[in-house]
Amino acid sequence: xxxxxxxxxxxxxxxxxxxxxxxxxxxxxxxxxxxxxxxxxxxxxxxxxxxxxxxxxxxxxxxxxxxxxxxxxxxxxxxxxxxxxxxxxxxxxxxxxxxxxxxxxxxxxxxxxxxxxxxxxxxxxxxxxxxxxxxxxxxxxxxxxxxxxxxxxxxxxxxxxxxxxxxxxxxxxxxxxxxxxxxxxxxxxxxxxxxxxxxxxxxxxxxxxxxxxxxxxxxxxxxxxxxxxxxxxxxxxxxxxxxxxxxxxxxxxxxxxxxxxxxxxxxxxxxxxxxxxxxxxxxxxxxxxxxxxxxxxxxxxxxxxxxxxxxxxxxxxxxxxxxxxxxxxxxxxxxxxxxxxxxxxxxxxxxxxxxxxxxxxxxxxxxxxxxxxxxxxxxxxxxxxxxxxxxxxxxxxxxxxxxxxxxxxxxxxxxxxxxxxxxxxxxxxxxxxxxxxxxxxxxxxxxxxxxxxxxxxxxxxxxxxxxxxxxxxxxxxxxxxxxxxxxxxxxxxxxxxxxxxxxxxxxxxxxxxxxxxxxxxxxxxxxxxxxxxxxxxxxxxxxxxxxxxxxxxxxxxxxxxxxxxxxxxxxxxxxxxxxxxxxxxxxxxxxxxxxxxxxxxxxxxxxxxxxxxxxxxxxxxxxxxxxxxxxxxxxxxxxxxxxxxxxxxxxxxxxxxxxxxxxxx
DNA sequence: ACGGGTTCGACC
DNA sequence: TGGTCGAAC
Numbered sequence: 207x208x209x210x211x212x213x214x215x216x217x218x219x220x221x222x223x224x225x226x227x228x229x230x231x232x233x234x235x236x237x238x239x240x241x242x243x244x245x246x247x248x249x250x251x252x253x254x255x256x257x258x259x260x261x262x263x264x265x266x267x268x269x270x271x272x273x274x275x276x277x278x279x280x281x282x283x284x285x286x287x288x289x290x291x292x293x294x295x296x297x298x299x300x301x302x303x304x305x306x307x308x309x310x311x312x313x314x315x316x317x318x319x320x321x322x323x324x325x326x327x328x329x330x331x332x333x334x335x336x337x338x339x340x341x342x343x344x345x346x347x348x349x350x351x352x353x354x355x356x357x358x359x360x361x362x363x364x365x366x367x368x369x370x371x372x373x374x375x376x377x378x379x380x381x382x383x384x385x386x387x388x389x390x391x392x393x394x395x396x397x398x399x400x401x402x403x404x405x406x407x408x409x410x411x412x413x414x415x416x417x418x419x420x421x422x423x424x425x426x427x428x429x430x431x432x433x434x435x436x437x438x439x440x441x442x443x444x445x446x447x448x449x450x451x452x453x454x455x456x457x458x459x460x461x462x463x464x465x466x467x468x469x470x471x472x473x474x475x476x477x478x479x480x481x482x483x484x485x486x487x488x489x490x491x492x493x494x495x496x497x498x499x500x501x502x503x504x505x506x507x508x509x510x511x512x513x514x515x516x517x518x519x520x521x522x523x524x525x526x527x528x529x530x531x532x533x534x535x536x537x538x539x540x541x542x543x544x545x546x547x548x549x550x551x552x553x554x555x556x557x558x559x560x561x562x563x564x565x566x567x568x569x570x571x572x573x574x575x576x577x578x579x580x581x582x583x584x585x586x587x588x589x590x591x592x593x594x595x596x597x598x599x600x601x602x603x604x605x606x607x608x609x610x611x612x613x614x615x616x617x618x619x620x621x622x623x624x625x626x627x628x629x630x631x632x633x634x635x636x637x638x639x640x641x642x643x644x645x646x647x648x649x650x651x652x653x654x655x656x657x658x659x660x661x662x663x664x665x666x667x668x669x670x671x672x673x674x675x676x677x678x679x680x681x682x683x684x685x686x687x688x689x690x691x692x693x694x695x696x697x698x699x700x701x702x703x704x705x706x707x708x709x710x711x712x713x714x715x716x717x718x719x720x721x722x723x724x725x726x727x728x729x730x731x732x733x734x735x736x737x738x739x740x741x742x743x744x745x746x747x748x749x750x751x752x753x754x755x756x757x758x759x760x761x762x763x764x765x766x767x768x769x770x771x772x773x774x775x776x777x778x779x780x781x782x783x784x785x786x787x788x789x790x791x792x793x794x795x796x797x798x799x800x801x802x803x804x805x806x807x808x809x810x811x812x813x814x815x816x817x818x819x820x821x822x823x824x825x826x827x828x829x830x831x832x833x834x835x836x837x838x839x840x841x842x843x844x845x846x847x848x849x850x851x852x853x854x855x856x857x858x859x860x861x862x863x864x865x866x867x868x869x870x871x
Numbered sequence: 872a873c874g875g876g877t878t879c880g881a882c883c
Numbered sequence: 884t885g886g887t888c889g890a891a892c
Contacts, residue, residue, distance in 0.1 A: 228892095250875095516879095519877090
């Protein structure tokens with residue numbers, strides 16, 4: 207599973223920052239009286255007092271552990287304060303922690319490349335910052351080294367007689383040391399600063415590891431907690447790994463680690479050194495074998511990705527034992543809840559980060575009643591993601607049915623009173639393949655926004671009800687009630703009908719009446735909306751008319767600084783759920799304005815630009831394109847090929863060439 | 872009948 | 884590519 211990377215010729219400076227019992231800190235900040243008291247965060251669950259998912263350090267002294275029940279925690283620590291995870295729509299809602307994590311990221315990303323590794327973990331590549339510091343103001347020329355930096359734990363530092371602090375200071379100041387160690391020292395000073403800023407600005411403490419690669423940094427960040435940092439000089443690596451149990455290493459905590467112990471008798475990372483690369487490859491495959499061989503030597507080429515935002519969003523819930531869902535309608539009910547949350551988060555991501563997700567995936571777990579093959583896995587299914595709560599809900603339910611049919615097998619497709627021989631113990635929906643949209647097309651957001659609002663009124667939404675998702679994989683997503691009517695389902699799918707749009711804005715109503723055939727692609731509709739959305743005054747309408755032939759998308763491509771991605775900008779979070787600003791969306795009819803934010807809840811202060819766009823090409827009937835005005839066709843075709851665009855982005859301005867070369871299509 | 876809910880990466 | 888599996892927090 208782990209894979210070896212070509213070692214970037216380096217003496218990089220990598221930091222891993224790990225928030226201390228993060229959920230507890232978030233709750234303690236919210237409710238300061240909890241500070242200093244033994245505290246734990248429990249997940250909603252009245253069963254045995256709920257499950258602990260985070261335990262504060264005061265409570266750990268009493269032996270309280272994660273994965274204890276609330277009741278057990280009370281037993282060993284009667285004074286413990288148990289705080290419940292917020293609940294929304296009948297399920298745990300981690301939004302507050304996600305947002306708190308974003309606060310931290312927006313601070314930590316100031317000094318170098320930053321990768322958000324999880325809700326409470328970050329990797330930083332501080333190589334450049336450390337090199338600059340070493341060249342311009344090395345530790346020995348500093349007035350003083352910060353207290354925080356002097357509290358660093360430096361592995362392998364022999365503490366001879368003098369106080370620990372003095373030894374650490376000496377290590378920081380040692381000018382004859384290995385260049386790479388000096389870089390680490392600079393890194394440690396920078397990290398100490400960053401941690402201090404995090405504390406000042408968020409009230410959260412964190413721990414950190416500073417080393418030459420991600421693996422060692424991660425290992426180190428966990429060695430001295432809470433609120434401390436650990437440095438791993440090159441010279442300390444061999445001894446560190448020699449006696450380190452393999453299970454402590456990231457990626458070796460599971461089956462692979464067990465296999466090393468059981469099959470090879472490898473108990474410590476040092477034990478791995480006996481095995482040749484070939485031997486390891488032979489047993490674990492080329493990639494994993496090489497990866498293991500490197501790990502044994504403290505080598506890890508993995509780069510710090512430049513990414514501040516998550517790659518996907520998901521919402522799920524388990525229904526253990528007796529709570530298992532046994533009817534379609536209960537499944538539908540819960541899917542609706544999950545989809546609602548997902549949709550809300552997608553809309554936030556769109557507003558805050560100008561990104562859209564392209565794939566919807568449904569996962570479920572199930573068991574079979576009175577059946578031998580109850581081990582069978584419920585297959586996950588995915589389809590193109592359509593925005594709007596009702597559409598997501600509808601598609602998720604169809605995906606569920608598709609999975610269920612496969613799960614129970616073709617023999618049971620008989621009739622409707624197939625007694626529930628299945629029970630669902632877990633449901634989750636997720637949205638992935640998230641790409642940015644260009645800043646020149648932000649009125650698209652208005653379109654999505656309207657979609658979402660109107661689609662909550664499901665009954666009069668004829669277009670949506672009519673729509674049958676076309677799946678790229680050829681998966682037949684028949685309506686639930688059509689399970690047994692294959693023929694009818696097929697004829698419906700053969701009709702070349704496209705999605706129409708449930709949009710009740712005045713502009714779109716007008717446009718729709720002109721094309722009542724229903725053969726209006728979502729994209730076309732979105733185009734209409736793009737051109738016309740939100741134009742209220744006559745003045746604006748005139749402006750709209752004028753710009754019609756010269757869409758801002760086109761201008762966008764000629765804008766010199768058009769391409770940069772959200773990941774490089776500030777982190778934004780979706781604060782209060784649903785409290786989306788109906789704010790000024792008209793600006794997209796003007797030139798994109800650098801650094802302009804329409805968000806009411808943005809953080810940080812770097813300017814942010816987002817670009818790269820793409821869409822659900824699977825849903826667009828190619829023949830429709832030919833009927834569009836040429837310049838719009840060109841736009842659409844570009845839209846349909848995000849991968850070409852992505853490449854072009856890398857090559858910089860060649861995107862303009864690509865685009866203009868297609869303008870005549 | 873359980874640490875739950877997420878997120879990510881690799882493999883095929 | 885979609886889907887599965889594993890790992891981590």
